[in-house]
Amino acid sequence: MSEYLSKISSPQDLKKLSLDELDELTEEIRKKIILTLSKTGGHLASSLGVVELTLALHTVLDSPKDKIIWDVGHQAYAHKLITGRYNKFSSLRQYGGLSGFPKRSESEHDFLDTGHSSTSISAALGMACAAEHKNEDNDVVAVIGDGALTGGMAFEALNHAGHLGKDLTVVLNDNEMSIAENVGAISNYLTKLRTEPMLHRIKEDVEYLLNKIPAIGGKVFNTVDRVKDGLKYLVVSGVLFEEFGFTYLGPIDGHDLEAVQENLKRAKKIKGPVLLHAITTKGKGYPPAKNSPTSFHGTSPFEIKTGKSKRKREIPTYTEIFSDALLELAAEDNDIVGITAAMPSGTGLNKFKNKFPERFYDVGIAEQHAVTMGVGLALSDMKPVVTLYSTFLQRAYDQVVHDVALQEAPVTLAIDRAGLVGKDGETHQGVFDYSFLRHIPNLTIMAPKDENELRNMLKTAVNHPGPTSVRYSRGSAIGVELDDEIKELEIGKAEVLREGRDIVILAIGSMVMPALKASKKLADQGIEATVVNSRFVKPLDKELILELSKKCGKILTIEEQALQGGFGSAILEMLSDNDLNDIQVSRMGIPDEFVKQGAQDILLGKYGLNQTGIINRVLKIIED
Numbered sequence: 001m002s003e004y005l006s007k008i009s010s011p012q013d014l015k016k017l018s019l020d021e022l023d024e025l026t027e028e029i030r031k032k033i034i035l036t037l038s039k040t041g042g043h044l045a046s047s048l049g050v051v052e053l054t055l056a057l058h059t060v061l062d063s064p065k066d067k068i069i070w071d072v073g074h075q076a077y078a079h080k081l082i083t084g085r086y087n088k089f090s091s092l093r094q095y096g097g098l099s100g101f102p103k104r105s106e107s108e109h110d111f112l113d114t115g116h117s118s119t120s121i122s123a124a125l126g127m128a129c130a131a132e133h134k135n136e137d138n139d140v141v142a143v144i145g146d147g148a149l150t151g152g153m154a155f156e157a158l159n160h161a162g163h164l165g166k167d168l169t170v171v172l173n174d175n176e177m178s179i180a181e182n183v184g185a186i187s188n189y190l191t192k193l194r195t196e197p198m199l200h201r202i203k204e205d206v207e208y209l210l211n212k213i214p215a216i217g218g219k220v221f222n223t224v225d226r227v228k229d230g231l232k233y234l235v236v237s238g239v240l241f242e243e244f245g246f247t248y249l250g251p252i253d254g255h256d257l258e259a260v261q262e263n264l265k266r267a268k269k270i271k272g273p274v275l276l277h278a279i280t281t282k283g284k285g286y287p288p289a290k291n292s293p294t295s296f297h298g299t300s301p302f303e304i305k306t307g308k309s310k311r312k313r314e315i316p317t318y319t320e321i322f323s324d325a326l327l328e329l330a331a332e333d334n335d336i337v338g339i340t341a342a343m344p345s346g347t348g349l350n351k352f353k354n355k356f357p358e359r360f361y362d363v364g365i366a367e368q369h370a371v372t373m374g375v376g377l378a379l380s381d382m383k384p385v386v387t388l389y390s391t392f393l394q395r396a397y398d399q400v401v402h403d404v405a406l407q408e409a410p411v412t413l414a415i416d417r418a419g420l421v422g423k424d425g426e427t428h429q430g431v432f433d434y435s436f437l438r439h440i441p442n443l444t445i446m447a448p449k450d451e452n453e454l455r456n457m458l459k460t461a462v463n464h465p466g467p468t469s470v471r472y473s474r475g476s477a478i479g480v481e482l483d484d485e486i487k488e489l490e491i492g493k494a495e496v497l498r499e500g501r502d503i504v505i506l507a508i509g510s511m512v513m514p515a516l517k518a519s520k521k522l523a524d525q526g527i528e529a530t531v532v533n534s535r536f537v538k539p540l541d542k543e544l545i546l547e548l549s550k551k552c553g554k555i556l557t558i559e560e561q562a563l564q565g566g567f568g569s570a571i572l573e574m575l576s577d578n579d580l581n582d583i584q585v586s587r588m589g590i591p592d593e594f595v596k597q598g599a600q601d602i603l604l605g606k607y608g609l610n611q612t613g614i615i616n617r618v619l620k621i622i623e624d
């Protein structure tokens, strides 16, 4: 029974509660999050880890006057619950419901729409600068995780914030985890800060004593300063952050509400940027999530008692097919290297990591670096497979242009979660990759119709002498039986799956099978469609497509991608370039809008990208 939580409609209500009452509230918040996510799924472990931090922030600060920016935003469920969204919380991540991330359109307490990592310090700095320009007296706090701190953008922002010296607080929520184990030198450095408390004690004691020495003239003062400076290097303190121009506070126990409150108050008083290092536990309060934070980072619905997932999947996912195919290819080819940007489980590279640890690289949340590191490997005769979600590849656009394509480096971009990803919503839909890759010279762009073709495309890609990309969907593949052998495909060759006189359907990737099924139903109504599995967005099978277009005169293109600049646009361009402007072309895909959250099948249905939608569209074209 909720005693406090249901009555909290804004952070102001929190301020009326005593510490003991706030403590009880943390329990209620955790229960509510666990209960809701057991039904909806979502980012459980991260959210459970910041409950005290959230209450401390909202009791010390005065939101919405003061601004709290959550990095990535996947940990902001407690924030949502106490900022007027308690009653809507069961709609979390559902179609039409509350977003799983902060959304400015949802609340006056959300200041930045997030989902992608490492943006918080930059945005917070911009807001701190704006406050100064406008003579406004408000605090700005960025809350960033240790994983998000591996992103280059976070360091660009620290660098600049320290230089500007504006009042800004960065709360570093250090739970020693990204989605998987956190990686890199910064992560090791944070471990030192956490694990050498003796050295902190010494530093604090000596500083205290030095401050007691009366400042008789500049000489002693300078000596004291120099000793203190030297001390920073002697002991492990937050020296790295201090060198960036920040005052370092911590490390503190991020679950000790009072300690966090006190340190936030201290930070408010300090001039210039402050970094408050809070140690938290991912999954706190729910043993299955605490024991297995990676599985409960983003979870599907689960049984509360055991933590067991309720999802039943009989057909393997495309990610699993990719993961096994890569293992098979790498077993025969020592040059194949796997790269992930902090998503070894999500991309299926975990298996590769276990089997070929010496050929596996987790670069942290650093997509740009992942791509250009791949270039270095490729230009040194290795065969890198850079495995990224479509939405996160957006981060590395220039690296693909300038480093991969310009030098024709044989890098394979394995683009997972391409198309509609579902409940993560706008920030994560992978619907732009054809558009931002298609115009880049030298790149070969493929998308498979089923699992066998994914395997074949992967082999084609790793053995191709130039840059390639293969994109595949989130979730289950088609369920076809796997061929004994993985075969290379001829670059730029499409496949005619069915011949018919009334219309030519040019489908690509995930849209091929629905188009084929639709064509069979249409045949029952006397409409005969040619169905082409286009396979390549670049190079297109020009000869085949021009021939079919001239013969039939009616084309329908179908893709799980933005229509602007996508596969259908490529067909239009090709027809126009060949003076075939009288061919009737219709295009199915995602219109010029950001795709909201919801289950994948709901979203596909909304845009007509399923069997029924295709049938309706063909009927309309034929009737017109």
Ligand SMILES: Cc1ncc(C[n+]2csc(CCOP(=O)(O)OP(=O)(O)O)c2C)c(N)n1
Binding pocket: 046, 049, 072, 074, 075, 115, 116, 117, 144, 145, 146, 147, 148, 149, 175, 177, 178, 179, 282, 297, 341, 342, 343, 365, 392, 395
């Ligand atoms: C640019 C980008 N790459 C990858 C991701 C996927 N991702 C989401 S959360 C996360 C880990 C974040 O770790 P941390 O900041 O420490 O937060 P925690 O979950 O530990 O609280 C990753 C890799 C992302 N959101 N954005």
Ligand SMILES: CC(=O)[C@@H](O)[C@H](O)COP(=O)(O)O
Binding pocket: 043, 072, 074, 115, 116, 179, 297, 298, 346, 417, 421, 424, 474
């Ligand atoms: C917040 C974030 O970016 C990831 O946790 C993402 O939600 C993972 O998506 P998948 O569930 O598709 O792996």
Ligand SMILES: [Mg+2]
Binding pocket: 145, 146, 147, 148, 173, 174, 175, 176, 177, 178
């Ligand atoms: Mg973390």
